[in-house]
Amino acid sequence: MAAQASPPTKKVLVPIVAGTEPVEAAVPIDVLRRAGADVTVASADDGELVVEVMYGVRIVADALVAGGDCAAAHFDLIVLPGGVPGAANLGGCAALEAMVRRHAAAGGLYAAICAAPPLALASWGMLNGLKATAHPLFVDKFPPEVAAVDASVVVDASAVTSRGPATSTEFALALVEQLYSKNKAEQIAKEMLVRYDAGYTIDEVNSVQWKCNGTPKVLVPVANGTEEMELITIIDVLRRADADVVVASAENAGVEIVARHGMRIVADTTLDEAAADDQTSSFDLIILPASSKHELSLSKPILI
Structure with a gap:
């Protein structure tokens, strides 16, 4: 009896640009790759593979949106992260718009989060007649043809939309469910220790009061194999807090x-x-993001 052929690998495009929200890019990339998808990170910045997104995070793209290989490739899903001005920059990218239009016309899944649903997809008319959600500050940017919904994630026809950084994981898992199955999404959620029971409490065994003088200085050592979702979330949140x-x-x-x-x-x-x-060299806090595939050792002591 012949062995059953493996299903083709799902291909996903995640375009990034100056001003992209890093969590909204990193979490879908991470989660979809965990699910087995072949994810291409593509720069929509003219000719630049190294993209500085929000909060000074620099990401190296795999390809260019306007490049021949990327433009001609077939994708099962295209995911637009948000950010300011990243969402508007994506919305203004003619090459990306043409690519998403062709993709949608062929029946492909497309998704956006935060400001990208109104400033990119809706601006291209690709949410007309559909329900969609977005960051609360950008919901009023939807045109009348879009039915705005107050929800963390909305799936309508071939479009998936979500609200912002805090809903990125739920958004990414919804994309896994659409590409694969609910069972696959639940499996990934379990591995990631995703908790759906909001409102849980934590009892501290040894309570510690953190103090620092002035602007907190934080060191985040990284190495090959660092878990990107943990890393990007740490940087994003702490820099939002002006650390x-x-x-x-x-x-x-x-x-x-x-x-x-x-x-x-x-x-x-x-x-x-x-x-x-x-x-x-004197830090108030040192944070080690980790993964099961690497161990990070400090080559010399750093004073805290």
Whole structure:
């Protein structure tokens, strides 16, 4: 009896641009790659593979949106992250608009989060007659042809929309369900320890009061194999809180690292340089994002 052929790998495009919200890009990339999808991160910045998104995070794209290989490729899903001005920048990318239109006309799934549903998809007329959601600050940007819905994730026809960074995981799991199955989404959620029971409490065994003088200085060491979702979320949230976050590569080859699920990220400096710099070598907090595939060791002590 002949062996049953494996189903074809699902192909996903995630375009990024200057001003993209990093969590809204990193979480779908991470979750979809966990599910087995072949995810291409494509830069919509003219000719630039290294894209500086919001909060100073630098991501190395796999391809260019306007590049021949990317433009001609077939995708099962195209996911637009939000961000300011990232969503508007994506909406203004003619090459991306043409690609998404062709994709949708062929029956492909397309998705957007945060400001991207109104500022990109809706601006192209691709949510007309559908229900959709967006970040509360951008819901009023939907045209009358779109039925705005107050929900974390909305699936209507071939379009999936969501609200913002905090709903990125739910959004990504919904994409897994649409591409694969509900069972697959539940499996990934379980592996990620995603909890749906909002309102749970945590009892601290050894309560610690954190203090620092002035702007908190935070060191985040990274290396090849670092879990990108953990890394990007840490950087994003702390920089939103105005912390001085230094992302330092522990790799000898330089500041670019390849994260656990293939996302390429450019650190601010190397770990040795961070330790040697008198201005930054004293930190209020050191955070080690991790994964099951690597262990990060500090090559020299860093004073806290």
